[in-house]
Amino acid sequence: MQPKSPSILECPVGRAVETVGEWWSILILRDAFQGATKFDEFSRGLGIAPNILSRRLAHLTESGMFVRRRYHERPPRYEYVLTDKARDFFPVVVALLAWGNKHLAPEGESVVLASRDDRRPLDPVVVDAADKRPITLATATVIAGPRASRGMRKRLVSLKAMNPAVAPVGD
Amino acid sequence: MQPKSPSILECPVGRAVETVGEWWSILILRDAFQGATKFDEFSRGLGIAPNILSRRLAHLTESGMFVRRRYHERPPRYEYVLTDKARDFFPVVVALLAWGNKHLAPEGESVVLASRDDRRPLDPVVVDAADKRPITLATATVIAGPRASRGMRKRLVSLKAMNPAVAPVGD
Numbered sequence: 001m002q003p004k005s006p007s008i009l010e011c012p013v014g015r016a017v018e019t020v021g022e023w024w025s026i027l028i029l030r031d032a033f034q035g036a037t038k039f040d041e042f043s044r045g046l047g048i049a050p051n052i053l054s055r056r057l058a059h060l061t062e063s064g065m066f067v068r069r070r071y072h073e074r075p076p077r078y079e080y081v082l083t084d085k086a087r088d089f090f091p092v093v094v095a096l097l098a099w100g101n102k103h104l105a106p107e108g109e110s111v112v113l114a115s116r117d118d119r120r121p122l123d124p125v126v127v128d129a130a131d132k133r134p135i136t137l138a139t140a141t142v143i144a145g146p147r148a149s150r151g152m153r154k155r156l157v158s159l160k161a162m163n164p165a166v167a168p169v170g171d
Numbered sequence: 172m173q174p175k176s177p178s179i180l181e182c183p184v185g186r187a188v189e190t191v192g193e194w195w196s197i198l199i200l201r202d203a204f205q206g207a208t209k210f211d212e213f214s215r216g217l218g219i220a221p222n223i224l225s226r227r228l229a230h231l232t233e234s235g236m237f238v239r240r241r242y243h244e245r246p247p248r249y250e251y252v253l254t255d256k257a258r259d260f261f262p263v264v265v266a267l268l269a270w271g272n273k274h275l276a277p278e279g280e281s282v283v284l285a286s287r288d289d290r291r292p293l294d295p296v297v298v299d300a301a302d303k304r305p306i307t308l309a310t311a312t313v314i315a316g317p318r319a320s321r322g323m324r325k326r327l328v329s330l331k332a333m334n335p336a337v338a339p340v341g342d
Contacts (some may be wrong), residue, residue, distance in 0.1 A: 005218030010281045012271025013201050013264055019275060023188045030184050033308055034330040045326065047176030064274075082308075085274050090308045091297040092266040093184055097313075099263060100183025103235075103256045104190060109316030110181045110323050115299075116312045123300040126262040128286075128293045132303050135295050137204055137253075137261045141287045142268075145280030152281050155216065159205040 010152050019063050020089075024048060024056050029065065029086060030093050037079040038071075065089070091126075098124045181323050190234050191260075195219060195227045200236065200257060201264050208250040209242075236260070262297075269295045 008014030020026060024046070031045045043053055057080055060066050065086035068078045094113060101109050113122045126135045133139070144153045179185030191197060195217070202216045214224055228251055231237050236257035239249045265284060272280050284293045297306045304310070315324045 005216075007216050007218070008198065011201075012268045012276055012280070012282055014198060014271075015275040016267040016271040017194045017197055019271075022194060026188055027179065027185065030182075031330065034313065034327075036330065045176070045178050045330070047178070087308050088273060089270055090311075091306070092263065092270060094297050094306055094311070095263040095266045096184045096187040098183075099260055100185075100187040100190075101316075102259060104186040105183055105318070108318035109183070110319040111183055111313050111327070112316040113306070113311055114314045116310055119314060121314075122306055122311055124297050124306050125300045126265050126295050127298050127303070129296045130294060132298070135262070135265055135284070135293055137258050139287055140261075140265070140284055140293055142205065142282050143285045143290060143292075145272075145283040147276070147279035148281040156205075156282070159202065159207065159216070 006149070006151055007155055010149060016092075019065075024052060025060060026093065026096070028053075028056055028060065029082075029089055032066070032080065032082050032086070033090055033093060037081060038077075042080075060086075091124075094124045095126065177320070177322050178326055181320060187263075190236075193227075195223060196231055197264065197267070199224075199227055199231065200253075200260060203237070203251065203253050203257070204261055204264060208252060209248075213251075231257075262295075265295045266297065 008018070020029075027046055027048075028042055031042055036042050036045060039050075039053065039057070042048070042057070043050060046053070048056075057066065061068050061080065064083055066080040067083055069081050071077055071079045097111070097113055101112070113124060114120060115122055127133055128135055142156060144156050148156070179189070191200075198217055198219075199213055202213055207213050207216060210224065210228070213219070213228070214221060217224070219227075228237065232239050232251065235254055237251040238254055240252050242248055242250045268282070268284055272283070284295060285291060286293055298304055299306055313327060315327050319327070
């Protein structure tokens with residue numbers, strides 16, 4: 001999928017979607033966050049076809065999510081090391097995990113997020129860094145940033161106008 | 172894509188990926204969070220082919236993310252209303268937005284998350300609900316939950332053992 005509408009290309013969510021490409025990329029990053037670095041480790045964990053895995057690893061490397069490092073000379077073997085850009089993607093996977101556990105594990109949780117220190121289970125919530133209050137659909141909206149094009153400004157206004165139920169409370 | 176390895180089917184991130192299906196779904200939810208409810212509103216915002224949009228809306232409805240509501244009798248017209256399950260997905264989109272703005276908007280931000288009340292920009296961060304401390308790759312790990320299968324327990328141990336650089340600090 002290559003979405004190309006201006007609302008996608010200019011939107012940070014759209015760009016994120018373009019960069020991470022498709023769902024295998026999320027799952028490859030998930031395993032990298034758990035320590036996988038080698039082709040065989042990704043392959044074993046995911047049951048993904050080798051040609052698709054190759055393509056996804058190449059794409060993530062080109063996108064600046066992995067640095068390829070040679071760890072064996074003959075034959076040449078590479079491992080995939082997470083960059084800071086990729087490490088900053090961790091909260092997205094954490095948010096997916098929390099949502100999956102809440103809504104898609106009716107039989108109970110198989111995987112739990114926990115503190116590395118003391119193994120205490122963690123309950124992830126997205127808050128504003130300034131006041132630590134949860135960011136929800138009821139409290140947050142999107143507005144034009146300093147680099148918004150005319151088209152994006154128009155779009156943001158028209159989207160807000162659509163549905164009074166989610167329109168800004170303070171307006 | 173239909174990933175079917177046990178590491179995917181039993182993992183909350185894998186299940187989330189299966190449920191939301193593919194990237195169009197994320198973008199459809201993004202627009203729904205901004206107030207879009209009608210076919211034409213999604214279609215206009217995304218520049219998505221009508222047959223793909225139909226299929227994605229049907230899938231999201233079957234997955235319990237939308238309830239379809241008739242808003243016009245003749246001809247029959249439906250709108251797609253977000254469920255609580257879908258509203259709980261908002262933090263995932265917020266995390267994608269924050270990451271996109273940080274790493275994919277070198278020219279400056281076009282879209283900014285803001286408080287509905289006072290338009291103050293929000294700086295989303297994922298924290299633990301209990302102590303409000305940020306959850307990062309350095310501080311968090313995954314452990315087996317109460318319903319983890321033998322296979323999942325083995326997998327979690329082997330992933331942790333792979334890479335000392337991300338192994339639990341406290342172990």
